[in-house]
Amino acid sequence: MTTPAVHLKSISKGRVRWLEPLIHSGLGFCTLISIITTATIVFVLAKESFGFFQEITPSEFFFGTSWVPMFKPSSFGVLPLLWGTLIVTFGAALISIPIGLASAIYLSEYASAGKRAVIKPLLELLAGIPTVVYGYFALTFITPALKVVFPDLQVFNALSGAVVVGIMVLPMIATLSDNALKAVPDSLRQGAYALGATSYEVTSQVVVPAGLSGVMASFILAISRAIGETMAVTLAAGATPNLSFTFLESIQTMTAYIVQVSMGDTPAGGVAYQTMFAVAGLLFVITLTLNIISQWILERYREVYQ
Amino acid sequence: MPLSIELSKPKQRESLNKRHFKAKIFARFCACVTWMGTALLLILLYQIFSDGLSWLDWDFLNNFPSRFPERAGIKSALAGTIWLISLVAFFAIPVGVATAIYIEEFSKKNLLSRIIELNISNLAGVPSIVYGIIGLTIFVRGLSLERSLISGALTMSLLILPVIIIASREAIKTVPISIRSAAFALGATRWQTVWSHVLPASFPGILTGVILALSRAIGETAPLLMIGALTYVAFVPEGPMDSFTALPIQIFNWVSRPQEEFHQLAAAAIIVLLTVLLAMNSVAIFVRHKMEKKLQ
Numbered sequence: 207m208t209t210p211a212v213h214l215k216s217i218s219k220g221r222v223r224w225l226e227p228l229i230h231s232g233l234g235f236c237t238l239i240s241i242i243t244t245a246t247i248v249f250v251l252a253k254e255s256f257g258f259f260q261e262i263t264p265s266e267f268f269f270g271t272s273w274v275p276m277f278k279p280s281s282f283g284v285l286p287l288l289w290g291t292l293i294v295t296f297g298a299a300l301i302s303i304p305i306g307l308a309s310a311i312y313l314s315e316y317a318s319a320g321k322r323a324v325i326k327p328l329l330e331l332l333a334g335i336p337t338v339v340y341g342y343f344a345l346t347f348i349t350p351a352l353k354v355v356f357p358d359l360q361v362f363n364a365l366s367g368a369v370v371v372g373i374m375v376l377p378m379i380a381t382l383s384d385n386a387l388k389a390v391p392d393s394l395r396q397g398a399y400a401l402g403a404t405s406y407e408v409t410s411q412v413v414v415p416a417g418l419s420g421v422m423a424s425f426i427l428a429i430s431r432a433i434g435e436t437m438a439v440t441l442a443a444g445a446t447p448n449l450s451f452t453f454l455e456s457i458q459t460m461t462a463y464i465v466q467v468s469m470g471d472t473p474a475g476g477v478a479y480q481t482m483f484a485v486a487g488l489l490f491v492i493t494l495t496l497n498i499i500s501q502w503i504l505e506r507y508r509e510v511y512q
Numbered sequence: 513m514p515l516s517i518e519l520s521k522p523k524q525r526e527s528l529n530k531r532h533f534k535a536k537i538f539a540r541f542c543a544c545v546t547w548m549g550t551a552l553l554l555i556l557l558y559q560i561f562s563d564g565l566s567w568l569d570w571d572f573l574n575n576f577p578s579r580f581p582e583r584a585g586i587k588s589a590l591a592g593t594i595w596l597i598s599l600v601a602f603f604a605i606p607v608g609v610a611t612a613i614y615i616e617e618f619s620k621k622n623l624l625s626r627i628i629e630l631n632i633s634n635l636a637g638v639p640s641i642v643y644g645i646i647g648l649t650i651f652v653r654g655l656s657l658e659r660s661l662i663s664g665a666l667t668m669s670l671l672i673l674p675v676i677i678i679a680s681r682e683a684i685k686t687v688p689i690s691i692r693s694a695a696f697a698l699g700a701t702r703w704q705t706v707w708s709h710v711l712p713a714s715f716p717g718i719l720t721g722v723i724l725a726l727s728r729a730i731g732e733t734a735p736l737l738m739i740g741a742l743t744y745v746a747f748v749p750e751g752p753m754d755s756f757t758a759l760p761i762q763i764f765n766w767v768s769r770p771q772e773e774f775h776q777l778a779a780a781a782i783i784v785l786l787t788v789l790l791a792m793n794s795v796a797i798f799v800r801h802k803m804e805k806k807l808q
Binding site: 251325331377 | 535538552635646
């Protein structure tokens with residue numbers, strides 16, 4: 207027969223008094239871990255990159271056009287890697303942005319509740335598939351399919367990498383943009399329809415402009431994700447630093463280079479080992495900048511509707 | 513005739529039929545493109561199953577990797593993945609949920625809390641390979657944990673921590689303030705309120721987020737490659753200090769070989785990986801469904 211009064215008595219005031227601040231600081235410490243993580247990332251990348259830049263001048267790194275870090279005579283121009291990342295990302299954006307936006311428009315403006323209930327979970331499933339699986343898909347399906355169209359396609363090529371990364375980030379653009387368009391209040395649509403606009407005019411001149419901050423933020427997040435994507439491009443696009451404008455040949459992205467170093471037997475401490483940190487530092491700065499821009503767009507241009 | 517001036521703008525001169533036609537084409541286009549996107553999922557699944565299903569049998573699950581495709585299996589990879597996920601859950605869930613509780617229930621809203629929030633959302637956007645480099649430098653080399661399960665698990669925990677924190681915060685935010693007020697009014701302390709009211713009420717949401725985060729950890733490959741998970745492991749790890757391999761690593765290894773047979777083995781391993789992921793996601797969807805029912 208425990209009554210509430212007995213229950214309350216059993217928690218002595220003293221115990222509560224010392225337990226409460228203890229828990230408070232315990233939780234605070236857990237929160238600190240994420241701050242420490244960021245500090246560690248910045249510190250490690252900065253320290254090793256600093257070591258790297260004592261051997262190699264920044265101008266050679268940022269403006270050099272040849273990347274041969276492993277063999278003599280070595281050369282440390284990061285442009286070929288940056289270029290590889292750029293054309294994969296550009297191709298991926300070219301595929302995923304129009305298709306993703308059109309899907310978002312279909313989901314939020316046209317699809318019935320039943321179709322929405324089918325498509326949304328399917329998109330979430332696509333978003334949850336591990337990137338190494340997309341790499342397998344690129345090698346066994348996308349590249350052979352593209353070879354039918356472009357007969358001189360190499361086994362590893364930028365085009366296949368771009369297509370597979372485009373497919374990968376597509377669900378992200380579609381779901382995030384759909385959320386942004388859904389948040390546009392119906393009264394705006396009804397107002398436009400009342401003025402005699404067609405559904406295309408309502409969508410293109412009212413709904414998309416009203417939800418533009420969320421849509422743009424989703425584009426930028428997707429681009430940032432495409433830049434940092436590793437496994438699919440390593441498997442599909444190959445490991446040949448290449449500074450020519452070609453989609454049909456093998457290239458190497460920044461992420462693929464980092465994987466290559468880590469899988470080889472590069473001894474810790476040498477310049478070749480430090481290149482990994484310099485490239486990762488550059489990657490970190492680029493993705494961080496894009497993420498901050500996307501957050502800034504979301505906050506700065508958010509339309510608040512009553 | 514003031515109206516004709518308005519109508520003479522090029523946009524409005526289009527005939528009504530033409531405008532409706534345009535609207536119709538646009539709607540069809542959007543629908544087509546969306547269904548094409550979802551069809552990709554079917555193509556992907558078809559490709560995997562047609563390639564890998566015939567290789568999937570008990571021997572495949574119970575054999576160690578081998579350079580002979582017909583004898584190769586995923587026993588060590590599967591064991592490694594199970595070990596890894598258990599350790600990641602052990603590290604990441606308590607820390608992640610505790611951080612979410614601290615931010616939502618304890619910390620004051622000031623500049624520091626704003627910085628913490630910004631920091632977490634930026635951590636969520638850091639490429640996974642960067643976490644791999646940090647794991648290699650700090651855990652493998654710095655703390656001399658070597659290329660062990662514990663190095664992999666700690667690296668992966670850092671990677672999914674922001675995901676857990678963000679999902680848990682969303683779940684805690686949905687608990688109505690009246691529930692807290694009721695607890696405070698009865699004289700409960702802040703922690704008693706959180707422990708006995710806020711956490712139970714937000715539990716389904718937190719669980720969903722945790723499962724989604726763990727399924728991300730199961731599929732991540734790049735950080736494990738970085739910290740040097742081995743691709744050839746012919747034993748089942750027995751403790752957190754053992755070296756290991758994991759399913760995505762094994763898949764990567766097989767996909768990167770030129771022979772057709774190994775691609776098919778990779779497809780078979782992908783079926784196993786996707787089955788595990790699907791099972792975990794079904795639990796998440798089931799829990800969310802139950803929660804939505806309860807809220808109604």
